[in-house]
Amino acid sequence: MAFISKTFYSSEDLISHLKTHQPSFYFSSKTSTVIPYDKIESLLPWSKGDYFLCDLSKLPPSMELKANGNLVLKGGVSWEEAKKFLRAKGRNLKTSPTEQLALITAGIATSCTGERCFGFGNMRTQVVSLKYLNYNGEEKELKRDQNFSTSSHHLDSYQQDFNFYKNFKNAPYPRFEKAIDLMIGTEGQMGIVTEVEIETVENYDLTYVFMLLPRWEQNYEAHMEIFKAVQNKRDAIMSCELLDANCMNYLKPDERLGNNNDVIFLEVKSDRFEEIYGNVLCHLQHVGADQVFEIAENKFHHVRAGVPRAIFEENSRMGVVKVGTDCQVSADKFTDLLNFYRKASQIGVRYCLFGHFGDAHLHYNYMPSKEETSKCLDMFQELYNQVYEWHGSPFAEHGIGLIKQKYIKKFHGPHQLNLFADLKKEHDPFGQFFPQGFMGAAETP
Ligand SMILES: Cc1cc2nc3c(=O)[nH]c(=O)nc-3n(C[C@H](O)[C@H](O)[C@H](O)COP(=O)(O)OP(=O)(O)OC[C@H]3O[C@@H](n4cnc5c(N)ncnc54)[C@H](O)[C@@H]3O)c2cc1C
Incomplete structure (x- = not known):
């Protein structure tokens, strides 16, 4: 081999x-x-x-803004490049993943979400159509306004199971409802995405603020008060993100915010900011007006992206595979999740918590040495058992890839596995697309 x-x-x-x-x-x-x-x-x-x-990544990139405001892109275009292109034309993206260097075509494959998911929903809802190359190298087009089609008779039972998860950004298995879903969240196991048409929005002015809070391990009342207060303001607040006090250690000293504080950031439409400040932020019982600060957009992105990047680098340096979570739970289970993370924080391994707080979707990361890794993984197995009981989504954003397959097995029953097998036979009959992926290898002829 x-x-x-x-x-x-x-x-x-x-x-x-x-x-x-x-x-x-x-x-x-x-x-x-x-x-x-x-x-x-x-x-x-x-x-x-x-x-x-x-x-x-070296496939020739191209972008075109259509008269209706949709962006059509081909080849190796990153989120950062698309944002720059759009802003010069008075438009902006509805999806803003923290890692802006990722490619948008890959974002289809991973069913990408991100900070702005709070205000605009996940990327899947913004895809109008896409093109992909199939196992014979033929170009195929899929449209959002067509239903998912397959010869498999397992689709109905699969769809019924999905109802548990329909309010999550991403479920433990792909949606398979609209034609475009064949490529969304299937992680390159059905073909190669080459072209995408996505919706964009007007590039309105935005105001970024952050609030300094006590550490969540000691008291998360203020956090939960903000969580509840922002829920029905998604038309004005685009994102609601958390970096806990532990995250600050991953930033340079002059970049750190607060002093042993957790930080929640809000991205707010500037023309609605006074209303949000007066009607929401001023009414918070657990956050004083002197704990609310404005921050420049580029500083927000720098600080927000700096933490996961630093963790990524530290894990590589330590020679350990990432030991982090990507769970989303329903609002009524959010304090249960935080309580679980409190318990997880007590095993004597360095950790930090950050992510898409407004969507009850957080990344809890351990920074273990090689020797400490196994006790962290045991704790995560316990977490995934809980998430299963809570009907939460274990991997709402980063997908399954290779390293989460062990944990996803519990979430995939016969309805899911049968449909995966049928789709693999239909769309990957030679087993040429990532045969080690979560959908399983196609039987090779
Ligand atoms: C610091 C950091 C922050 C992150 N923040 C976010 C976030 O906010 N939201 C989020 O969703 N993710 C996030 N991610 C995860 C990652 O950026 C996304 O999963 C992203 O979509 C991967 O894009 P990529 O170009 O790097 O793909 P790759 O890593 O190269 O590939 C990812 C998967 O997609 C498949 N694939 C790639 N290109 C294609 C294609 N053209 N056709 C078919 N399949 C393809 C691959 O086979 C693979 O399974 C973050 C990662 C890091 C390191």
Whole structure:
């Protein structure tokens, strides 16, 4: 067996490779936290001959803003590049993942969400249509206004099970409701996304504020008061993010906010800010007016993205695979989740908590040494058992990849596995698309 690396500089190269039906893992910017790229060759089990690691990030990029405000993009376009392109034309993205260097076509594959999900919902709802290359290298188009279609008779039972999860950003398995869903959250196991049409919004002025709070481990009353207060203000507040006091240690001293405080950030439409300040922030019992501060947009993004990036780097340095969570729970289970994280914080391993607070969707990260890793993983197994009981979503944002497969098994019953197997036979008959993915390998002819 040999791993062979390939980079595609044109659609023609990619199509030629697809026609060979060789087993391959296709990647874009390599920012996925569930694919340990630095160890990928040892973690992709494969014993049947050559296996290809295929780089899509050099496919020629292009962007076009349509008269109706939709953005059509092809090839290697990152969130950062699309935002810049749109802002120059008075528009903005509705999705803003913390890692802006990721590619938008890959965001389809991972069913990307992000900070602005609070105000605009997840990316899936913003995709109007997309194009992909199938196992024969043929281009296919899928549209949002067409229903999902498959010859499998397992779709109905799959859809019924999905009802438990329909209010989450991403469920433990893909939606498979609209035609576009074939490519959304399927992590490159059904084909290669090459072109996307997404909705955008007017680039209105935004005001960013943060509030200093006590540490959540000691008292989360103020946090929960904010959580409840912002819920029905999603038309004015685009995002509601948390960095806890532990996160500040991952920033340079002059970038840290507060003094041993947790921090909640709000991104607010500037023309609604006075109303939000007067009607929401001034009425908080647990947050004084002197604890609310304005922050520049670029500083907010720098600080917010700085923490997960620093954790990512520290884990690589320590030689450990990321030990972090991505759970979303319903609002009525949010304090149960915080209580669980309190318990998790008491096992004597460094940790921090951050993420999409307004959506009850947080990332709890341990920073273990190699020796400490197994007790952290035991704690997470207990968490996933709880999330299952709470009917929460274990991986609402970063997907399953390779490193979360062990934990997702409990969430995939016969209805899900049968449909995955049928879709793999239909769309990946040669087993060429990431055969080690959560949908399982297709039977090779
Ligand atoms: C600091 C940090 C912050 C993050 N914040 C967020 C966040 O806020 N929201 C969020 O959703 N994610 C977040 N992520 C996770 C990651 O950025 C996303 O999953 C992103 O969509 C991955 O994009 P990529 O270009 O790096 O894809 P890659 O890592 O290269 O690939 C990811 C997966 O997509 C598949 N894939 C890639 N390109 C294609 C394609 N063209 N067609 C089909 N399949 C493809 C791959 O096979 C793989 O399974 C964060 C990651 C980091 C490191």
